[in-house]
Each structure stands twice: as C-alpha cells, then as structure tokens.
Amino acid sequence: MEEVLKIEGGHPLAGEVTISGAKNATVALIPAAVLADGPVTIVGIPQIADVDSLSEILKSLDVEVIEVRKDHIVIDPTHMVNRPLVGEAVTKLRASYYFMGALLGKYGHVQMKMPGGCYLGPRPIDLHIKGFEALGASVKFEKACYTIDAPHGLHGAKIFLDIASVGATINIMMASVYAEGRTTIENAAKEPEIIDVATLLNRMGAHIRGAGTNVITIDGVNSLSGCFHEIIPDRIEAGTFVIIAAACATHMVINNIIPQHIEALTSKLQEMGVKMKIDVDKITVEHSDHLKPVDIVTKVYPGFATDLQQPLTALLTQAEGQSKVMETIYSERFKHCFELNSMGANIELINSGALINGPTPLYGCSVQATDLRCGAAMVIAGLMAEGVTEIHNVYHIDRGYSELDEKLRSLGAKVWREFVEEEQE
Numbered sequence: 393m394e395e396v397l398k399i400e401g402g403h404p405l406a407g408e409v410t411i412s413g414a415k416n417a418t419v420a421l422i423p424a425a426v427l428a429d430g431p432v433t434i435v436g437i438p439q440i441a442d443v444d445s446l447s448e449i450l451k452s453l454d455v456e457v458i459e460v461r462k463d464h465i466v467i468d469p470t471h472m473v474n475r476p477l478v479g480e481a482v483t484k485l486r487a488s489y490y491f492m493g494a495l496l497g498k499y500g501h502v503q504m505k506m507p508g509g510c511y512l513g514p515r516p517i518d519l520h521i522k523g524f525e526a527l528g529a530s531v532k533f534e535k536a537c538y539t540i541d542a543p544h545g546l547h548g549a550k551i552f553l554d555i556a557s558v559g560a561t562i563n564i565m566m567a568s569v570y571a572e573g574r575t576t577i578e579n580a581a582k583e584p585e586i587i588d589v590a591t592l593l594n595r596m597g598a599h600i601r602g603a604g605t606n607v608i609t610i611d612g613v614n615s616l617s618g619c620f621h622e623i624i625p626d627r628i629e630a631g632t633f634v635i636i637a638a639a640c641a642t643h644m645v646i647n648n649i650i651p652q653h654i655e656a657l658t659s660k661l662q663e664m665g666v667k668m669k670i671d672v673d674k675i676t677v678e679h680s681d682h683l684k685p686v687d688i689v690t691k692v693y694p695g696f697a698t699d700l701q702q703p704l705t706a707l708l709t710q711a712e713g714q715s716k717v718m719e720t721i722y723s724e725r726f727k728h729c730f731e732l733n734s735m736g737a738n739i740e741l742i743n744s745g746a747l748i749n750g751p752t753p754l755y756g757c758s759v760q761a762t763d764l765r766c767g768a769a770m771v772i773a774g775l776m777a778e779g780v781t782e783i784h785n786v787y788h789i790d791r792g793y794s795e796l797d798e799k800l801r802s803l804g805a806k807v808w809r810e811f812v813e814e815e816q817e
C-alpha cells in the first residue's frame with residue numbers, strides 16, 4: 393500500500409498561515425552544529441522528513457539530539473564518534489553531504505556514501521571536492537563511498553568556484569573553520585541560507601566574513617563552542633504559499649516572511665496582476681482575476697529561484713496567454729510539466745524551458761510528485777482543479793514542506809491522506 397495525498401479542488405482559501413524555518417538552511421545548520429564542542433540549540437526547526445534523516449545520522453555518530461519542543465532542538469556533540477556514514481539515512485537526502493565538510497573540518501577524516509535527494513538532472517559535487525582538495529585533503533571515491541582525508545590538518549586556500557554553488561560554498565565554509573590560516577571562497581553563492589549558516593558558525597566562535605556576497609573569507613580558529621540560533625523563514629515555502637494564495641484565495645495573509653528574499657517572485661506576480669500588500673514580515677494576497685502571462689529565467693540568488701519555478705508553472709496554466717519559463721540551474725527540472733499536462737494544462741517543452749499556454753481548466757487525476765517542488769506544483773494544481781487530485785510519491789513533499797496538510801486545511805482546503813494499492817509502472 394502507498395500513502396497518497398488527495399485534494400478536492402475548487403474551494404476558495406482564506407485566512408492566515410505562518411511560514412516555518414528554512415529547510416535548506418536547517419539541513420546545513422544541523423551538520424554544522426557538530427563542529428562545536430558543546431550543545432547547540434536551534435529554534436525554528438521545520439517538521440520535515442529531512443530533519444528526521446539528519447537526526448538519525450547524528451545519532452549514528454553518538455551525537456545527542458534533544459527535542460525540547462517540536463521546532464526546538466539541542467544538538468550535543470560532546471561525546472561524538474567519527475564513524476563512517478554508510479546507513480540508509482545518508483541516501484535519503486542530498487544535504488547529508490554537509491557532513492563531509494563538517495566531519496572533515498573537525499576530524500580531518502570522513503567516510504560517507506553518495507548523498508541522495510531529488511533527481512533534477514545530473515547533480516555533480518566536483519566543486520565540493522575541488523574545495524576540500526584545495527584545503528589539503530585527499531579524496532577517494534570507491535564503491536559508491538567517499539573517503540576524504542587530511543591527516544596533517546587543513547590549511548587555508550584561495551578557492552574560485554566555477555559555478556556559484558550553494559552546497560559547495562557551505563561545505564567549504566564548514567571544512568575551513570578550523571583550517572590553519574585564511575580561506576577565501578570566490579564566486580561564492582549568495583543565497584540567504586549561506587548567511588544563516590555563517591551566522592551560526594560565527595556564534596559558535598568562527599571568523600567568517602562576507603557571507604551573502606560573492607567573496608567569503610574564513611580565518612581558521614582553534615575551538616568552537618555551543619550557542620543558540622534561530623533559523624530564518626523558508627523563502628521557498630513562503631513563495632509557494634504566495635502562489636497558492638494567488639491561485640485560489642479570496643484573502644490570505646502569509647506571516648513570517650522576509651519579503652526581500654522572494655522579490656524576484658513577487659515582482660513577477662505583480663506583473664501578472666496579482667494583488668498583494670507587502671509588509672515588513674508578511675504578505676497579504678487578495679483575489680485577482682485575469683492573470684497575465686510572464687516570462688521567467690531561473691538564476692542564482694537574488695534571481696528567480698529554480699525551486700519556485702515549478703510551483704509558479706502551475707499558476708501560469710491559468711494566465712491568459714503564453715508564458716515562458718527557462719531553467720539555467722537544472723536544465724531537466726521539468727517533470728512537473730508532464731503531470732500538469734495530464735491534468736489538462738497545455739505546456740510545450742523546449743530546450744531547457746517550457747511554453748505554458750493558458751488559461752486551461754485543470755481536472756483532478758492521479759499524478760506523481762516526481763521531486764519535492766514538483767510535488768508543490770501538483771498541490772497548487774490540485775487546489776485549482778475540478779474534482780479530486782491524487783498525488784503519489786508524497787514522501788518527496790514531506791521531505792521539504794512542514795505540516796503542509798494542516799496549514800492548507802486551516803485555510804479551508806479539502807486535503808487528506810489515504811492508503812491506496814501501489815500503481816504498477
């Protein structure tokens with residue numbers, strides 16, 4: 393039997409929703425916490441399966457994880473043992489690779505399996521490896537397992553990233569906090585999650601400057617201690633709810649937002665004719681008819697986030713005319729378009745892009761959440777569709793959206809889970 397998410401579409405939503413802590417910050421902050429020599433308290437933890445997988449990895453290293461409240465954990469690495477990370481949890485998410493930087497930084501040695509995560513086309517980690525090697529580590533990859541060693545310690549280096557990779561920037565930052573001397577990351581990624589990780593590490597006693605710009609310098613220190621940290625709000629969850637509101641709300645207030653983090657989205661929604669009021673930490677969306685088509689190109693931050701491309705595509709099926717979506721981050725991130733077409737959309741795939749011809753009515757049917765943000769697109773489409781949409785592979789959604797069903801139900805959506813016979817391929 394398989395658990396599916398069912399949505400009866402067509403019900404107008406109204407009310408308030410509060411955004412949780414950022415998934416893509418959380419999944420780096422948890423591994424970063426092991427760099428300390430005492431307990432690290434993190435507040436604002438989202439209720440997502442990726443956090444469960446990371447906690448499992450921590451426990452396999454004898455790191456104590458105390459859940460104080462549901463969004464509040466204490467990670468105590470005092471009695472930590474650096475064991476090979478070869479359990480199943482490692483392959484359940486991509487961010488397990490942050491243990492490479494953290495364990496290498498702390499012990500000069502790490503052994504771990506290939507990380508997992510959403511399939512969005514090829515997702516190499518060559519830049520992470522190049523960074524570790526520049527810091528003085530040797531990297532071996534045998535039998536789907538990485539062994540990274542720096543028996544004589546790591547030393548600062550100047551590292552230029554060919555691509556401004558979020559993962560490589562964070563991993564190199566974590567590996568270099570204890571390295572001797574100064575590390576400079578050039579063409580560093582500038583996403584808000586990077587600032588959040590640097591803030592945690594600095595609270596622990598690290599010396600990181602420039603996070604949020606494209607040059608980050610890290611001056612190695614000898615010790616890091618426990619601290620308290622509150623996670624930034626999830627800009628992708630925030631953007632998803634703003635799109636949900638534009639798609640089917642009469643009036644919705646989305647709280648706990650840093651509006652600047654989603655400006656590339658809100659400016660496109662305004663171009664579409666979505667009525668919204670942007671305050672310091674909340675966005676209010678009113679019902680709008682006659683949405684206009686728009687063109688978007690995904691870019692690194694502060695450009696249009698690739699993670700919001702899929703949810704926005706679902707809304708664009710209702711715009712009056714042709715919209716164009718181009719991907720520059722993950723050229724194959726278009727599986728949601730096949731699923732949307734099966735619900736009645738008219739989307740044509742082009743090289744690294746999609747042409748969305750709207751408006752087309754959508755009809756509930758059985759669809760796949762092929763990855764996390766495709767799942768979000770299916771939820772949005774399901775809320776707009778006539779009839780019942782049945783979303784399969786719902787575990788992808790549970791990896792990244794905190795208490796999604798509850799949040800939607802509180803806004804008036806008809807959303808529930810059922811166990812059904814597994815579909816034959």
Ligand code: EPU
Nearest residue numbers: 416487514515516517518519520555557558559699721764
């Ligand atoms: N890349 C390389 N080599 C590397 C690293 C990256 O070629 O060593 C390429 C990737 O293949 C991709 C581009 O560089 O084409 C950007 O990748 P990046 O490293 O920035 O992405 P990531 O760290 O793997 C994070 C988020 C993704 C989000 C991307 C882009 C986490 C855990 N994941 O991935 O989030 O799409 O940044 O913003 O932070 C999601 O939340 O649904 C998700 C997939």
